[in-house]
Amino acid sequence: MNSTTRLDDFNNAFIKNFISCFLGVLINTINGFFVYIFFRNATFQRDPRYILYVHLVLNDILMLTIAVFLQILSYLVPFINLSFCCFLVLLAVTTDRNSPFNLAGMAVERYIAVCRPLHHAQICTVRRTYVLIGLIWCVSLFPSLSDIVLLLVTQPLAIFSSRVRCHVAAVNYTPYHQGQSVAVQVINLSFVFLTLIVTYLNVMFAARRATTDQASAMKARNTILLHALQLLICMLAYFTPLTNMVLLYAFPQQRTTILFTNFLFTSILPRLLSPLIYGVRDQKMLNCIKVSLSCRQTTARHSYREVGILLLYLAVGVSVFSGMAYTAEYEEDVGLDTIPACWWWGTVSMTTMGYGDVVPVTVAGKLAAGGCILGGTLVVALPITIIFNKFSHFYRKQKALEASVRNNNNPIFTPSPSLPPRNIKPPP
Structure with a gap:
């Protein structure tokens, strides 16, 4: 078959x-x-x-x-x-x-x-x-x-x-x-x-x-x-x-x-x-898409400093811990005998991916790996919290703007022109 x-x-x-x-x-x-x-x-x-x-x-x-x-x-x-x-x-x-x-x-x-x-x-x-x-x-x-x-x-x-x-x-x-x-x-x-x-x-x-x-x-x-x-x-x-x-x-x-x-x-x-x-x-679906995307674009535009700090910290951390790993492991046959290989290991470790394809074996290398993992957790966690708070702020602001526009376009109560206002007494 x-x-x-x-x-x-x-x-x-x-x-x-x-x-x-x-x-x-x-x-x-x-x-x-x-x-x-x-x-x-x-x-x-x-x-x-x-x-x-x-x-x-x-x-x-x-x-x-x-x-x-x-x-x-x-x-x-x-x-x-x-x-x-x-x-x-x-x-x-x-x-x-x-x-x-x-x-x-x-x-x-x-x-x-x-x-x-x-x-x-x-x-x-x-x-x-x-x-x-x-x-x-x-x-x-x-x-x-x-x-x-x-x-x-x-x-x-x-x-x-x-x-x-x-x-x-x-x-x-x-x-x-x-x-x-x-x-x-x-x-x-x-x-x-x-x-x-x-x-x-x-x-x-x-x-x-x-x-x-x-x-x-x-x-x-x-x-x-x-x-x-x-x-x-x-x-x-x-x-x-x-x-x-x-x-x-x-x-x-x-x-x-x-x-x-x-x-x-x-x-x-x-x-x-x-x-x-x-x-x-x-048109209705397109408006909702624009609102959703505009909220994300506004957050990204106002968070470029935090994103830059995140990338800077990652670059510094990868450079420092890659150098430490190379110094400790370059004589060992574990795949950390070149600078590019150590950069790959440092990037994977600091971003908490942890593929496990390269593992240090010496005590100094393991200490460097532990510091790389802990540093990566702190470096990634702190700016992400700030970015998330900004996103929540702009999202609430956008939702409040939508609600105000909706209330202005659809008033809750419109008095009938055929009836007199309730709080105004007609003249005797």
């Missing part, structure tokens, strides 16, 4: 895994920042639109994590137990199918907001939004579970104790799986595509009929167009087998490079588009 030969040497494998890990951590960090903004603002948690959006972002985080994990696992442990592989493939395929349905739900919500504004509050409630999310997971999970059931029916139970290269083809390789996969993909994409087309046309006609709020209708139409673009990007994964076949036929010697490039452009990079083309475009 799987080849036992490695297709990449160490350098190529390291570069590919490094690129995947770097992009995965970067994209998940950006997506995680949007999730953080969502849970920090109670207004977002009461809006079905943002609930569906953050579900899409969380789904992308989970899918990207599993995809990168499977790639790294294929190099570190090429063959794993089929049962564990079935679990990983189940999560990967389910999260991949969630994205189109989530986009369809977001398009329908925008359609109701524009074309049925009086019924939007009654139809699009928070409870129904979470029910829709549960339904999306059920619809996406059912075909994946049926794939495992087909494997149980068509293959002996002993196959689940075998070891395979973990890939979708390792689980869904029978003709029954292939037919079901094609049918599920066609039905799902047809449903989502028709949903986007219908909602877009209705919103477009509503925008033409609108006389008071044309800007809102046009913005909703553009939002649905962005959903269609995201759906098109999601559909790239379905064209991957075709592009792989064509490119591998033309360039058979570049097999691993072609497969890795398609993996980047169809599984990793599209996960960055959800926050960029939707989250940043939303």
